[in-house]
Amino acid sequence: MKNFGKLFYASLFFVSCSMSLLAETPGHGNYCSDTITELVDEVYKSPIGTWEYTVADVPYEYSAGVLIITKEKNEYKVLVKANNNTLTASDVKVNDDKVNFSVYIEGGKVQVSLQVKDDVINGNANSSEGSFSLKGKKK
Known part of the structure; x- marks a missing residue:
């Protein structure tokens, strides 16, 4: 339980970093990108x-x-x-x-x-x- 706080804050840090990366590269945050959808079609x-x-x-x-x-x-x-x-x-x-x-x-x-x-x-x-x-x- 002692390490739970560290794990929580580390997770929060990685999520916030990921969000900023998604903001920098629009369109790449989708679970299924346009390219894959077009390929499947x-x-x-x-x-x-x-x-x-x-x-x-x-x-x-x-x-x-x-x-x-x-x-x-x-x-x-x-x-x-x-x-x-x-x-x-x-x-x-x-x-x-x-x-x-x-x-x-x-x-x-x-x-x-x-x-x-x-x-x-x-x-x-x-x-x-x-x-x-x-x-x-x-x-």
Whole structure:
């Protein structure tokens, strides 16, 4: 109990010093700085990841699958897993929340346009057979 007073005053001293430092460097007193918040938002809103998707009005074997979107050295890559096959997409373009790519299914080119919003994707797959609605969720 004898040292309690010293501990109390030492704690008070450190708290008051910390407060003056926070006053000198505004914005650094937050528990979560703007930079970290922006980084978390960027990762959360990023198209990078594994997406389970469904496509309406197509044959059953192509009605569901998985998209794997990665980024290596500033280049995005897309793998499409459907009907027990893994296909590599070409012409991959990512711009903010939009993802566009092409993939060849049974010899026919399918152009896919997606919009990412949080952990959901929505878009269209266009082929010679028509345009089909695609939606999915981040896994």
